[in-house]
Amino acid sequence: MADLRRNLLAYRTVLASRARSQASHRASFRMDLVGAVLIGLIEFAEVWVLYTAADEIGGFTLAQVLLVFGLSDLAFSLADLVAGHCDNLPVYVRAGTLDVFFLRPQPVLAQLITSDLSLRRLARCLVGATAFTVGLVLNDIDWSAATIGLLVLALVCGFVIFAAQFVTAAGLQFFLVNGAEMTNAFVYGGRYAATQPATVWPRALLVVFGAIFPVAFAAYLPVSTLLGVPGVAGLPTWLGWCAPIAALWAVVVAGLCWRWGLRHYRGAGG
Amino acid sequence: MRSLPPPARNPYWRFLVAGFRGQSAYPLATLAGLVANATFGLLKGGIMGAAVESSGGELSGYSAATMAAFVWLGQGMLGSVNFWGGSDLQARIRSGDVAVDFLRPVSVQAAHVLTDVGRGLFALLPRGLPSVVIGVLVSSMALPPDAAAYALGLVSLLIGITISHATVYVVATTGFWLVETRGVSVFYMALSGFFAGLFTPIYLFPDWLLTIALLTPFPSMMQFPIDLLSGQATGSAAWQHLGVQLVWLAVVLAVGHLTTRAGRRRLEVQGG
Numbered sequence: 001m002a003d004l005r006r007n008l009l010a011y012r013t014v015l016a017s018r019a020r021s022q023a024s025h026r027a028s029f030r031m032d033l034v035g036a037v038l039i040g041l042i043e044f045a046e047v048w049v050l051y052t053a054a055d056e057i058g059g060f061t062l063a064q065v066l067l068v069f070g071l072s073d074l075a076f077s078l079a080d081l082v083a084g085h086c087d088n089l090p091v092y093v094r095a096g097t098l099d100v101f102f103l104r105p106q107p108v109l110a111q112l113i114t115s116d117l118s119l120r121r122l123a124r125c126l127v128g129a130t131a132f133t134v135g136l137v138l139n140d141i142d143w144s145a146a147t148i149g150l151l152v153l154a155l156v157c158g159f160v161i162f163a164a165q166f167v168t169a170a171g172l173q174f175f176l177v178n179g180a181e182m183t184n185a186f187v188y189g190g191r192y193a194a195t196q197p198a199t200v201w202p203r204a205l206l207v208v209f210g211a212i213f214p215v216a217f218a219a220y221l222p223v224s225t226l227l228g229v230p231g232v233a234g235l236p237t238w239l240g241w242c243a244p245i246a247a248l249w250a251v252v253v254a255g256l257c258w259r260w261g262l263r264h265y266r267g268a269g270g
Numbered sequence: 271m272r273s274l275p276p277p278a279r280n281p282y283w284r285f286l287v288a289g290f291r292g293q294s295a296y297p298l299a300t301l302a303g304l305v306a307n308a309t310f311g312l313l314k315g316g317i318m319g320a321a322v323e324s325s326g327g328e329l330s331g332y333s334a335a336t337m338a339a340f341v342w343l344g345q346g347m348l349g350s351v352n353f354w355g356g357s358d359l360q361a362r363i364r365s366g367d368v369a370v371d372f373l374r375p376v377s378v379q380a381a382h383v384l385t386d387v388g389r390g391l392f393a394l395l396p397r398g399l400p401s402v403v404i405g406v407l408v409s410s411m412a413l414p415p416d417a418a419a420y421a422l423g424l425v426s427l428l429i430g431i432t433i434s435h436a437t438v439y440v441v442a443t444t445g446f447w448l449v450e451t452r453g454v455s456v457f458y459m460a461l462s463g464f465f466a467g468l469f470t471p472i473y474l475f476p477d478w479l480l481t482i483a484l485l486t487p488f489p490s491m492m493q494f495p496i497d498l499l500s501g502q503a504t505g506s507a508a509w510q511h512l513g514v515q516l517v518w519l520a521v522v523l524a525v526g527h528l529t530t531r532a533g534r535r536r537l538e539v540q541g542g
Contacts, residue, residue, distance in 0.1 A: 028450045035456030042460045046469040053474040054321040054329055179302035185309035193313050200320035202408075205312055 007106070011114050018117045032120035040077075040127030044069065047195065058197030059229050063138040065197070067227070070132025071151075072194035072219035075158030077125040083163040085116040086170035087187075090180040093173070099267050109258060112170065139227060150222055150240060157243035158194075158218030164250035165190050165213060171257030174265050190215040197224075199232055206232065212253075217246035285381050289388025300396040303349055307397060308404050311345040315409055318470070330473045331502070335412040339500035340471055342405025344492060347427070349393035351434035351491050353463040355441050355455030357386065363445035366539035379439060379523075379530050386435035391428075415501040422508050423499035429515045430495040433487055436522040437462075443526065446533030461486075467493030487518040 022029055047069050051062035060068065089112065092098040101111045141147060169183035176182055186208070194215040198206060210216040210232075217240075224231045225240030277283050293300070315338060322329045322337050332340065359382045362368040371378045405411045414420045441458050445451045463469065465488035472483045472493050483489055494511040497503035503511050 028453070031450075031453030032456070035453055035460065038457065038460045042464045045464065049470050049474050049476075049479075050317070050321055052476065053470070054325045056324050057317065057321050058324075176298070176302065178296055179298040181299065182302035182305045184302075184306040189306065189309040189313060192310065196313065196317050197320075200316040202312065202316060205316065208309075 010106070011110065014114050015117050018114075019119055022117075022119050029119070033123040036120040036123040037127060040073070040124050043073070044127060044131055058199040059231075060197045063135065064223070064227055064229065065195075066131050066135030067139060067223045068197065068219045069195045070128050070130070070135050071154055071223060072158060072191070072215070073128030074125060074132055075128075075155055075218050076162045076191045076194065077121060077128050078159045079162035079166060080124065081118065081121040083113055083166040084118065084121060086112060086166040087180075088116070089170045089173045090177050093177055093265075096267075098265070108262060109167065109170075141226065147226060150226055154217075154219065154222035154240070154243055157247040160247040161214060161218050161243075161250045162191070162194075164247070164254035165215070167254040168213075168250075168257045171254065171259070171261035174261030186213040194218045194220065196220070197231075214246035214250055217243040281376050282380055282384055285376075285384040286388040286391075289385035289390075290392040291388075292385075293389045293392040297396075300393075303393075304397050304400055307345050307348060307401055311342055311401060311404065312408070314345070314469075315341045315405075319409070330471065332471065332473075333412075335410050336500050336502055337471075338405060338409035338411035339413070340467075340496055340502075342402055342409065342411055343496045343499050344468060345405070346394070346398040346401035347430070347492055347495065348401075348468075349397035350390035350427075350431050351466075352386065352390075352438045353434075353459060353466065353468060355438060355458035355462070357435075357438050357442045358382065359439060359442040360445055360451055360455070363442060363537075364451070369537065369539045372534060372537075379526050382442075383432070383436050383439050383523075383526070386438070387432050390431040390435060394427075412500050414499055415504070419498065419501055419504065419508070422512065423495060426495040426498045426508075426512055426515060429512070429519055430491045433515065433519050433522055434462075434491040436519065436526055437487055437491075440522060440526045440529060443529040443533050446529070446536045462488050462491070465489065466491045467496065487522055490515040490518045 022032075047065060048062065051057060051060075051065055055061065057065075089098070092101075092112075092115075098108075101108045104111060165187045169187045172183055173180050190209060190213050193201075193205070193209040198210060198216045198220050201209070206216075221231065222240035222243055223229075225237055228237065231237065231239070278287075318337050318341055319334060322332060322334050327333065329337070359368065362371065368378070371381065374381070406413075414423055438458070441454055442451065444454050448454065465472065465483040465486050467489060472480055472489055475483060490511075494503070494515055497511060498508050
């Protein structure tokens with residue numbers, strides 16, 4: 001127990017120092033925050049433009065899709081805050097920085113995750129949280145313990161699913177290195193997919209983003225269950241409650257990919 | 271030194287070729303980009319197709335076929351235009367390496383812009399064409415109606431790619447005055463794609479937003495070439511697009527020229 005506490009203290013000290021170092025360059029930090037919010041706003045604007053031009057897409061109106069966008073964007077931003085710099089792995093591999101991680105008596109993944117903490121990503125969460133809140137107000141929601149339970153479950157599972165995508169991508173990057181952009185297909189493609197109603201996807205995408213990288217469970221399916229919007233033909237409306245199963249699957253895949261990648265790694269030479 | 275045929279002796283031609291050839295050294299990166307491109311294309315095609323369908327088959331002048339063309343031509347251009355705002359020059363100004371560029375007997379602006387345009391043109395082969403082929407296979411996308419549309423479309427595409435890199439060049443030259451230009455790049459990244467028609471056609475915007483978009487150089491980078499290549503803009507509309515593009519090309523090149531001249535006087539490289 002004391003061991004664990006000492007371990008956690010080490011991570012906390014590292015993270016606190018990273019946070020302080022960013023906030024100390026005030027002008028640059030403020031610019032970063034504004035930029036992060038701006039990018040979030042533009043992403044929202046895309047959804048707004050599309051759903052204003054066409055009144056309804058895939059069975060969702062603008063008000064309804066606000067919930068999907070807000071929930072998935074919030075979950076993704078939180079995951080990005082925690083695990084987003086797994087994206088830097090190819091840089092670490094090429095520069096040989098990763099070899100240092102192996103020398104320390106901590107798990108490599110834990111070190112990778114605490115290697116950076118981008119506070120500007122906090123600002124990014126604001127956009128998702130706002131859209132989500134507005135969505136909750138605009139829609140006629142039958143509030144009950146079950147409703148709140150479903151929303152909390154969706155947010156937590158969405159966070160886990162997206163964080164797992166980052167780790168999966170990191171694991172695969174041990175093999176790809178120069179081809180790191182390939183994992184963008186499911187990490188950032190997954191984020192984009194999660195903001196859409198799955199009813200508009202061709203069947204192949206349903207398999208990819210509904211099952212293999214299960215981002216449909218992050219927001220679309222729970223919101224469909226919540227609002228009672230009929231979803232993809234042949235799928236039950238209670239599917240939104242299955243988000244934990246999807247999250248568990250995503251974690252298992254991430255764990256396997258990470259271990260597999262780590263075992264494959266031979267160092268960049270010294 | 272062996273003698274080269276006349277065009278190859280021109281340093282600017284060689285910058286263009288070097289940029290083109292440099293990209294071909296990373297086939298895996300190119301394949302990776304294509305996979306990501308195609309995934310985004312399928313997602314974008316799905317939602318945009320559904321938007322057209324739910325509007326009764328016609329949305330702001332787009333049919334299912336022209337919307338598919340919008341999506342896949344856009345995906346195809348993505349590797350050739352710069353919507354993220356970073357560049358080699360940005361890094362070279364920060365590190366001071368740009369001082370070496372100024373010592374060379376060539377225009378710094380032309381050298382950097384041409385190298386980037388060369389890279390962009392190369393990307394049309396492994397990323398642009400396959401994206402369009404995928405689009406043709408998975409959707410009923412509209413193709414240019416006649417040879418003239420192909421010719422004008424390709425000219426427009428070339429101008430669009432050049433405007434994009436010439437604008438990013440201007441973004442990078444802000445580094446002569448600012449220490450940290452990441453904020454400017456993020457600004458560029460957020461606005462350029464949106465106003466260029468990367469996500470939705472700008473014609474879906476409400477009128478006031480469309481007016482703002484048309485007052486920027488961004489539609490000239492992507493939306494206008496797509497309009498020509500998909501046969502959305504024909505006849506006088508096509509020539510008008512080309513005219514606007516040429517004006518923007520002249521403007522961003524002129525601004526880049528001025529910021530380079532002024533920045534050169536500001537440049538202070540420390541260390542030895």
